[in-house]
Amino acid sequence: xxxxxxxxxxxxxxxxxxxxxxxxxxxxxxxxxxxxxxxxxxxxxxxxxxxxxxxxxxxxxxxxxxxxxxxxxxxxxxxxxxxxxxxxxxxxxxxxxxxxxxxxxxxxxxxxxxxxxxxxxxxxxxxxxxxxxxxxxxxxxxxxxxxxxxxxxxxxxxxxxxxxxxxxxxxxxxxxxxxxxxxxxxxxxxxxxxxxxxxxxxxxxxxxxxxxxxxxxxxxxxxxxxxxxxxxxxxxxxxxxxxxxxxxxxxxxxxxxxxxxxxxxxxxxxxxxxxxxxxxxxxxxxxxxxxxxxxxxxxxxxxxxxxxxxxxxxxxxxxxxxxxxxxxxxxxxxxxxxxxxxxxxxxxxxxxxxxxxxxxxxxxxxxxxxxxxxxxxxxxxxxxxxxxxxxxxxxxxxxxxxxxxxxxxxxxxxxxxxxxxxxxxxxxxxxxxxxxxx
Amino acid sequence: xxxxxxxxxxxxxxxxxxxxxxxxxxxxxxxxxxxxxxxxxxxxxxxxxxxxxxxxxxxxxxxxxxxxxxxxxxxxxxxxxxxxxxxxxxxxxxxxxxxxxxxxxxxxxxxxxxxxxxxxxxxxxxxxxxxxxxxxxxxxxxxxxxx
Numbered sequence: 016x017x018x019x020x021x022x023x024x025x026x027x028x029x030x031x032x033x034x035x036x037x038x039x040x041x042x043x044x045x046x047x048x049x050x051x052x053x054x055x056x057x058x059x060x061x062x063x064x065x066x067x068x069x070x071x072x073x074x075x076x077x078x079x080x081x082x083x084x085x086x087x088x089x090x091x092x093x094x095x096x097x098x099x100x101x102x103x104x105x106x107x108x109x110x111x112x113x114x115x116x117x118x119x120x121x122x123x124x125x126x127x128x129x130x131x132x133x134x135x136x137x138x139x140x141x142x143x144x145x146x147x148x149x150x151x152x153x154x155x156x157x158x159x160x161x162x163x164x165x166x167x168x169x170x171x172x173x174x175x176x177x178x179x180x181x182x183x184x185x186x187x188x189x190x191x192x193x194x195x196x197x198x199x200x201x202x203x204x205x206x207x208x209x210x211x212x213x214x215x216x217x218x219x220x221x222x223x224x225x226x227x228x229x230x231x232x233x234x235x236x237x238x239x240x241x242x243x244x245x246x247x248x249x250x251x252x253x254x255x256x257x258x259x260x261x262x263x264x265x266x267x268x269x270x271x272x273x274x275x276x277x278x279x280x281x282x283x284x285x286x287x288x289x290x291x292x293x294x295x296x297x298x299x300x301x302x303x304x305x306x307x308x309x310x311x312x313x314x315x316x317x318x319x320x321x322x323x324x325x326x327x328x329x330x331x332x333x334x335x336x337x338x339x340x341x342x343x344x345x346x347x348x349x350x351x352x353x354x355x356x357x358x359x360x361x362x363x364x365x366x367x368x369x370x371x372x373x374x375x376x377x378x379x380x381x382x383x384x385x386x387x388x389x390x391x392x393x394x395x396x397x398x399x400x401x402x403x404x405x406x407x408x409x410x411x412x413x414x415x416x417x418x419x420x421x422x423x424x425x426x427x428x429x430x431x432x433x434x435x436x437x438x439x440x441x442x443x444x445x446x447x448x449x450x451x452x453x
Numbered sequence: 454x455x456x457x458x459x460x461x462x463x464x465x466x467x468x469x470x471x472x473x474x475x476x477x478x479x480x481x482x483x484x485x486x487x488x489x490x491x492x493x494x495x496x497x498x499x500x501x502x503x504x505x506x507x508x509x510x511x512x513x514x515x516x517x518x519x520x521x522x523x524x525x526x527x528x529x530x531x532x533x534x535x536x537x538x539x540x541x542x543x544x545x546x547x548x549x550x551x552x553x554x555x556x557x558x559x560x561x562x563x564x565x566x567x568x569x570x571x572x573x574x575x576x577x578x579x580x581x582x583x584x585x586x587x588x589x590x591x592x593x594x595x596x597x598x599x600x
Contacts, residue, residue: 025514029463029471036529036581037463037471040591041513058594068461068473074516078555080458085475120570123494127569130496134536144493144572145540150565222566232569 018086018106020044023069028053028101030062030092050090050102065092065101069108084110115418121218128233143233155205155229155240156198156247162428163336164197165190166435167302167329171310173442174322177390180315181446185262188254189310193274195251200278202244204289205230206237207282208353211290217347219417223424224340225347248275262313270309277301290353298337303330324383328376328396328438332431335372338365339410339427343417366411373403373430380438392448393441399434406430454480454487454512454526456519458553462489462576463509464501464532471509474498478510479549487528487578490543490550492570499534499574508532508578513589525586527595528578535575543573 020026029039040059044051044067055061066089073082086108092101109119127144135142146154172186205226208214214226229235235243252275259267277297280286288297307326308318315322341348341357342365349358357365380396383389409423454460460478463471474495479488487510491499502508512518512526535542550557564571584595 024516027461027473027511027513029461029473029509029511031465031469031471032529034529035465036507037465037473037509038529039461039463039473039509039511039527040586041511041525041589042591054592056591056594064470066463066471066473068475070459070461070475070514072459072475072517074458074519079553079557083475087473089470089472117567120492120494120567124569126496127493127572130493130500131572133500138537142539144568146565146568154565154568234568 018046018069018088020046020069022084023071023086025070027068027070029066029068030064033060044101047100050100053092053099053101055099061094061099062092065090065099067101067103082111084108084112115219117418118219121220124231131233146234151229151234154227155202155235155243157201157227158198160201161194161197162432163302163333164193164306166432166439167306167326167333168193168310169439170325170329170435170442171307171322172314173439173446174307174319174325174389175311175314176446177442178315178319178321179446182314185258185313186310188258189313192251192254192258193306193310195247195254196271196275196278199244199247199251200281201227202240202247203279204282206240206244207284207287210237211282211284211287211351211353213344213348213351213353216351217344219343219347221343221417221421221424223421223428224344248279251275258313263316266312266318267309270305270312274301274305274309277305289355292354292356292359295334295337295356299330299334302333303327321383321388324379324386324388325393325438325442327379329431329435331372331376331379332434335369335376336428336431338369338372340424342410342414343420343424362414366407366414369410370407373407376434377403390441390445392444393438395441395444396434396438398437399430402426402433403430454478454528455482455552457512458517458519459514460489461511461513462498463511464498465505465507466501467504472498472501477550477553478512479546479553481549485580487530487580488546488549489576489578490546490573491576493539493572493574494569496574499536499576502532502534502576506532508576510578515589523589525589525591527584528580529582529584530578530580533577533579535577539572539574543575546575 025041026044027039027041029037032038043054069086071084072080074080088103089105090101090103092099131142168190208226209230214231217225230237230240255271281288281297288294304326308322311322341355345357348355377397380393384391406426413419413423457478459475461473462476463473466472476489508530510528515523581600583598586595
């Protein structure tokens with residue numbers, strides 16, 4: 016139990032005084048064998064049991080503090096040759112440089128749940144943590160991830176506009192319908208990841224990985240999450256059926272059914288695609304060909320090679336969002352039996368595959384232009400190559416350090432979103448140019 | 454107490470040991486009471502206080518205390534726990550909190566990021582005995598006040 020005591024700016028020793036109250040004093044200690052010699056004032060009776068707190072903060076000149084660390088030791092004390100010798104038996108502490116505050120908090124969630132359960136029992140009513148409704152829904156649905164639906168819908172609609180088909184109302188209905196199914200997917204994913212233990216095992220979640228944690232924190236019950244997910248699916252499917260009746264029953268229903276089934280089967284038993292190393296492929300197909308071809312069909316009432324080729328880069332890029340987000344989750348996913356692609360590869364394999372897939376998505380954009388299946392304006396998508404290059408570098412440099420990886424995770428999402436948006440813009444831009452030119 | 458950035462709260466565990474935790478102390482001149490708040494995430498000490506309200510709080514560490522003159526102060530007191538409104542019941546303390554952590558409100562605004570951290574219990578301590586070691590010199594007997 017050796018402690019580098021010079022790392023702490025204050026040492027507090029405490030014991031139970033004769034009146035039943037704890038008494039503490041700040042004193043000096045020095046290591047000695049398997050314990051510490053404590054400078055003990057002669058006017059105080061030497062205690063038999065002692066608690067020692069090594070504490071440190073660095074005050075900030077503008078107010079507040081940083082660099083928090085402490086160690087609490089409990090043990091026995093013995094007077095030897097006019098000196099008090101303390102032998103620690105239990106040790107406990109925290110150093111924010113070694114364990115980030117978010118992780119420290121996450122490890123204490125079971126304590127919070129136990130406390131709230133006991134409090135609920137003692138007051139005779141449920142005591143739950145709360146968030147304002149909009150913040151709760153924002154967190155529960157992981158709303159910002161909707162950009163992963165917006166980009167492929169725009170590409171599908173853009174590729175139809177390139178072929179001369181565009182109806183703004185149908186575009187809006189497609190966007191809302193696909194987004195509702197995506198929100199249903201996010202909540203279903205949380206429901207099953209909590210139930211199957213993957214989110215519970217994860218003690219280093221980030222804004223981009225580890226799930227929304229609303230069930231784990233007690234902010235919503237599993238039943239509430241399942242009900243809202245069902246509502247999102249029902250509304251999304253209703254819009255899909257309306258579009259199918261309006262634009263093409265069998266093709267649109269087939270595409271939508273495939274999309275909904277993939278989204279549910281992503282984490283739901285017995286299929287659990289994400290737990291079998293098939294989650295990445297499922298996401299790539301769902302956010303690539305399924306959304307792009309579906310959105311394209313609603314506009315053009317036909318499938319096309321142009322749309323199919325355009326669906327590949329965005330599918331791969333959104334697959335890569337999941338792929339990179341799985342890096343910080345990997346140890347916990349493996350512990351919970353969630354065999355994601357990352358859990359099956361090592362760092363030397365993960366980065367080259369990441370680079371290869373990124374390069375492939377840009378190559379498909381170029382190829383589609385060379386083959387005459389896309390206008391030259393879609394080459395705008397290549398503008399994100401420098402950003403992608405920096406992102407790969409950042410992922411490689413921070414690999415395995417969850418909290419340092421957060422900017423790299425954010426940058427990876429931006430690469431997918433911006434590339435998708437520019438790709439779609441290329442189609443729309445060409446359609447507008449053609450409209451005015453001739 | 455109003456100028457100390459950190460204090461050591463000692464509570465008695467059911468096994469009779471003392472458990473000591475660094476905490477941000479908030480002293481209300483108006484109420485003449487010392488307040489601490491604990492997130493439900495770190496609520497073990499609150500469970501102990503509910504079983505045994507006798508607590509001790511030590512203000513020490515020269516660099517933690519922004520005053521020209523330094524003294525180490527120990528407060529023995531009786532703690533009362535307020536847990537009827539974990540979501541907002543501690544927010545009246547933000548005025549005192551801000552004086553020690555000026556950026557605290559920007560964290561509170563982002564409570565969606567750490568929702569359980571901002572479900573907080575208020576610990577109110579009524580001082581019973583105060584010991585003061587001038588200049589932090591514990592080799593001499595402290596001055597004492599009894600309530």
